[in-house]
Amino acid sequence: KNEVEQSPQNLTAQEGEFITINCSYSVGISALHWLQQHPGGGIVSLFMLSSGKKKHGRLIATINIQEKHSSLHITASHPRDSAVYICAVRSGDSNYQLIWGAGTKLIIKP
Amino acid sequence: NAGVMQNPRHLVRRRGQEARLRCSPMKGHSHVYWYRQLPEEGLKFMVYLQKENIIDESGMPKERFSAEFPKEGPSILRIQQVVRGDSAAYFCASNLVAGTGELFFGEGSRLTVL
Numbered sequence: 001k002n003e004v005e006q007s008p009q010n011l012t013a014q015e016g017e018f019i020t021i022n023c024s025y026s027v028g029i030s031a032l033h034w035l036q037q038h039p040g041g042g043i044v045s046l047f048m049l050s051s052g053k054k055k056h057g058r059l060i061a062t063i064n065i066q067e068k069h070s071s072l073h074i075t076a077s078h079p080r081d082s083a084v085y086i087c088a089v090r091s092g093d094s095n096y097q098l099i100w101g102a103g104t105k106l107i108i109k110p
Numbered sequence: 111n112a113g114v115m116q117n118p119r120h121l122v123r124r125r126g127q128e129a130r131l132r133c134s135p136m137k138g139h140s141h142v143y144w145y146r147q148l149p150e151e152g153l154k155f156m157v158y159l160q161k162e163n164i165i166d167e168s169g170m171p172k173e174r175f176s177a178e179f180p181k182e183g184p185s186i187l188r189i190q191q192v193v194r195g196d197s198a199a200y201f202c203a204s205n206l207v208a209g210t211g212e213l214f215f216g217e218g219s220r221l222t223v224l
Contacts, residue, residue, distance in 0.1 A: 033213065042217035043153075043201060086152070096141070097166070098213075100152045 003027050006087050006101040014109055019074040021104045023087030026068065031090040033098065034061050034072050038083045046072070046085075077108045115184075116202050116216035123192050124224050131219040134184040135204030142185045143213070144177060147199040156200075159185055192223045 004025045034046045047054050047061040054061050063070040087101040115134040123129050135142050145153040155169040159179035179185040199218045
């Protein structure tokens with residue numbers, strides 16, 4: 001079992017739908033990152049959080065430390081949100097190494 | 111305030127040649143990380159460097175791969191005698207504070223070995 005599990009692996013939705021991507025982890029962490037990668041493109045850091053909730057535009061990230069679970073939500077989804085969303089955690093044992101999830105491939109259809 | 115700059119964006123090499131990938135971190139950042147992404151796979155940590163020091167190279171293959179981050183200039187990831195299996199996207203990231211700082215990624219360098 002991987003230390004960081006994302007679900008779903010693939011998600012296809014219609015424009016305007018509310019999107020939720022989940023990330024569960026089994027190690028103690030000091031921080032959790034959500035990142036976005038477009039096909040053939042670079043990686044953009046969306047959020048880094050260690051507790052609670054953060055919001056940026058139509059994106060919301062939450063984390064529950066007790067349950068070792070985080071969610072990334074996209075409101076009013078748009079085709080340009082189509083990308084791979086990656087969850088990565090910074091283990092409490094290391095102050096810099098990240099443990100990466102496999103990513104969730106999101107396709108938003110117009 | 112430029113972000114993390116990587117070049118070249120695309121590099122084609124024949125087997126046995128050398129590949130050099132460069133990464134200029136964000137201004138003021140002294141921590142640089144290199145990751146490799148094989149086709150259809152997630153990112154894998156390769157090496158963590160600070161200026162003039164390799165802090166952790168546990169993810170680097172023992173042979174043919176080396177990395178440096180000199181006092182002046184960009185960080186360099188060097189792959190000698192490339193093989194087809196080296197074909198991948200190589201991403202560089204930097205941050206201001208190693209333990210808690212947000213990571214900023216470059217656009218990646220895509221190496222194709224013919």
